[in-house]
Amino acid sequence: MALSKLERRQRIKHRIRKVIFGTAESPRLSVFRSNKEIYAQLIDDNSGKTILSVSSRDKEIDAKGTKLEQAVAVGKAVAVKAINAGVLNCSFDRNGYLYHGRVKALADAAREAGLKF
Numbered sequence: 001m002a003l004s005k006l007e008r009r010q011r012i013k014h015r016i017r018k019v020i021f022g023t024a025e026s027p028r029l030s031v032f033r034s035n036k037e038i039y040a041q042l043i044d045d046n047s048g049k050t051i052l053s054v055s056s057r058d059k060e061i062d063a064k065g066t067k068l069e070q071a072v073a074v075g076k077a078v079a080v081k082a083i084n085a086g087v088l089n090c091s092f093d094r095n096g097y098l099y100h101g102r103v104k105a106l107a108d109a110a111r112e113a114g115l116k117f
Contacts, residue, residue, distance in 0.1 A: 013096035020091050021045050029078070029110070029117060030093040031103050038071045038102055040078045040110075042090060052085055054078040071102040075109025083114055092117045 003011070022028030027042040041053035054077045056063040056070040061077050063070045082090065097103045111117070 009096035011096075016093060016096065020093050022091060022093075025087075026089045026091060027051050027087060028093045029090045029115075031095050031097065031106055033095075033097055033102055036067075038067070038074050038106060040074055040106060042078070042082055042085075042087060051087065052078070052081050054081060067102055068105050071105040072109040075106035076113045078106075079110040079113030079115040088114075089116045 020028055022043045022045040024044050024046060027044050030041050030043055032039040037056045039053065039055040039057075042051040043049070044051055054061065054074050056074050058077070061070075061073050063073055082088075092107055094103050094107075099107070107117075
């Protein structure tokens with residue numbers, strides 16, 4: 001029986017999460033992509049808390065333009081907020097999505113803004 005798109009993504013997500021783990025010093029940068037918006041959050045898995053979150057829906061982010069441009073804006077914003085919070089390193093969690101398109105654009109923008117992963 002063929003897997004649905006959601007079931008396939010869940011399998012990949014669980015496979016990735018077996019390896020990637022966020023700590024207070026190096027949290028997990030998790031990306032969620034909906035049809036309209038893109039979200040990123042830094043998560044400390046030891047305490048089970050979200051350190052910070054940024055999305056294309058936030059007022060302070062200039063989320064005009066294409067979805068790719070929105071992803072770049074969110075990537076830059078998450079890096080700036082993380083550096084201000086004292087986080088320099090993180091591990092990237094693509095959350096079951098292919099490392100391509102909006103997910104890749106967000107990751108590249110965060111790297112350019114100074115976040116290391």
